[in-house]
Amino acid sequence: MNRAAIDEAHSLIRKKKFSEAIVLLEGVREIYKNSFDYYLTLGIACLNSGDYGSSYRNFDEARHIKMQDENLLLGQAALYLIRGDTVSAIRYYLDVLDLEPENKKAKSALEFVRSKGDYETIVRWIDTGKIREFFPEVPRKKSFLPFVLSVVGGGVAACLLLAFLHFRDAGQKNQRPVVESLVLTADDRSNLQEKDLSGGVYRYILSDSQIEETYEKARFYFQNYRENSSRVEINRILNSNASEPVKAKAQMMLSYCEEPSFDSFSGREEENFSYSAVISEPVLYSGCWVVWSGRITNARTDGEAFKCDLLVGYENLERVDGIVAVNFPSVPKIEGDRAVKILGQIKVEDGKISLSGRSVYQPLRKN
Structure with missing residues (x-):
């Protein structure tokens, strides 16, 4: 039975025949022009072959079709890492762990950045090919952890990463000065949810840990000038059962956001x-x-x-x-x-x- 070109390309990439996979996929571009899997697979093949410009373009095409995919985010994070832009790479690895809290590649890459992430070491890893251990793999059928473990793991990973990103020197250079009035106080943390839900309509019903995690993500994105991402988390807070003090601080955060340009x-x-x-x-x-x-x-x-x-x-x-x-x-x-x-x-x-x-x-x- 004849195999689809995309399946054959997956097989070639697993065998590390990246150039052959690229030639095969380029020949069927017109057939797969609206396929997320196609652009992701071609981006991975180009990434492994060292053609980072083509990899970036194909990942970008994939992102226009589907933004939230752990392999796509791993690929884009790897490109930032190769450029030496560790701050942007960290942001993408954070997004990977939001989707898949136990993702080993994202955790391993973050540990690498924390302990060895200077530019000279990154260059050596690129030269020796060791950097490939952080590259995404071609899609396979996924096995999912139980929902409860996923939620718990996601909360722990998010807290650890937020602490790591807050104190890392490289990140500090690109952060806003901390606005103390936006930090949740002990009183805020003891009253995260609205006590009486009978008087309002709430699109999102969140637990205490979810409210705190969402707010801290909003503040982290704000500190790192990712104001659009911050707005998304703020909107989640404002349309939830979060308490009025938490919502007031979220609204205050919005007031500090600046209008962008091209x-x-x-x-x-x-x-x-x-x-x-x-x-x-x-x-x-x-x-x-x-x-x-x-x-x-x-x-x-x-x-x-x-x-x-x-x-x-x-x-x-x-x-x-x-x-x-x-x-x-x-x-x-x-x-x-x-x-x-x-x-x-x-x-x-x-x-x-x-x-x-x-x-x-x-x-x-x-x-």
């Missing part, structure tokens, strides 16, 4: 949430800033304001991920016949999302 997203792909992620649970992404590309339609002016619809993902005239209403307070310079990137803030009303536009980018028209 440059703010450069090299920080993890902060630019995809349309599919946002539409899956809009309430978590309310207030987040995104840069979405596509083409505009239904453009119109309303007094001094400008309104249009953005066909998200349609910049190459191939597929439309979704249609989002965009509102600008004044008329931007947009040529409607060309692809566009829009920086805007997500607004949610009656479960529907729109963008409050801030900036527009269009590449220069070729002569």
